[in-house]
Amino acid sequence: MKSAGPVATPLRALKLGEGGFGIVYKGILKGKDGNGDDGSMVVAVKRLKPNALQGHKQWLMEVRLLSIVNHPNLVKFIGYCAVDAERGPQRLLVYGFMPNKTLDHHLFNKDSPLLLWDIRLKIALGAAKGLLYLHEGLEIPVIYRDFKASNVLLDEQYRPKLSDFGLAREGPTFGNTHVSTAILGTNGYAAPDYIETGHLTTKPPKCV
Incomplete structure (x- = not known):
C-alpha cells in the first residue's frame, strides 16, 4: 500500500460526481517542490x-486491491490519505484524472455527442x-461486482x-467453483444467477 505523499488538493468548485459513500473532486497533486510548478x-x-x-x-478494499493490480484498462491508482482529525476521520483515494468522464455520461446525457461505433467497440x-x-x-481472481456504465471511465483517447x-x-480458489457472499451491487447490472444464489463466480452469467 502507498500513501499519496504530496497533498492532492480538491478543487471544491470542480465536483466530478457523488456516490453512496463518497464524493469525487478534480484536484491537483503538487510536485516534489510543493509549489505546483514542477511535476504537478x-x-x-x-x-x-x-x-x-x-x-x-x-x-479499505479499494486501497488493498488497487495497490496490487496493474492493467491499462483499470483506473490508475496514485495513492491514498488516511488522517484521524478533530472533525472526524478523513479518508481519500487519489486516481488518475479521466477527462472524458464516464461511459454513462456519453450514453445517457442528451448534451453529450454520440459516440462513434468504432469508439464504442474500443470501449x-x-x-x-x-x-x-x-x-x-492475478494469482487470486478478483470479482468486480459493480460493472456498469458509470464505473467505466474514459481517458483523453x-x-x-x-x-x-x-x-x-x-474469487474462488483451490478448485472451488464459487464463493458465497451477501448480495451487493446495482439493480439491473448484477448477474441474475448471483442475485438468486449469492454465489460469486468468474464464469459468465446465465442468460434468462
Whole structure:
C-alpha cells in the first residue's frame, strides 16, 4: 500500500460526481517542490463521506486491491490519505484524472455527442480486457461486482478504465467453483444467477 505523499488538493468548485459513500473532486497533486510548478498533475480525489461505516470498508478494499493490480484498462491508482482529525476521520483515494468522464455520461446525457461505433467497440473490448485481467491475470481472481456504465471511465483517447472497486471480492480458489457472499451491487447490472444464489463466480452469467 502507498500513501499519496504530496497533498492532492480538491478543487471544491470542480465536483466530478457523488456516490453512496463518497464524493469525487478534480484536484491537483503538487510536485516534489510543493509549489505546483514542477511535476504537478491533475487527479481525481474521492473523499469518503463522514460516518459512512460501510463506505470505510469499501475504502479499505479499494486501497488493498488497487495497490496490487496493474492493467491499462483499470483506473490508475496514485495513492491514498488516511488522517484521524478533530472533525472526524478523513479518508481519500487519489486516481488518475479521466477527462472524458464516464461511459454513462456519453450514453445517457442528451448534451453529450454520440459516440462513434468504432469508439464504442474500443470501449467494449477494453472493458472486457479489464475484467479478464481481474478474473484470470492475478494469482487470486478478483470479482468486480459493480460493472456498469458509470464505473467505466474514459481517458483523453476514449480508452476505458474500470473504477470503483469497493464491492470487489476475491474469487474462488483451490478448485472451488464459487464463493458465497451477501448480495451487493446495482439493480439491473448484477448477474441474475448471483442475485438468486449469492454465489460469486468468474464464469459468465446465465442468460434468462
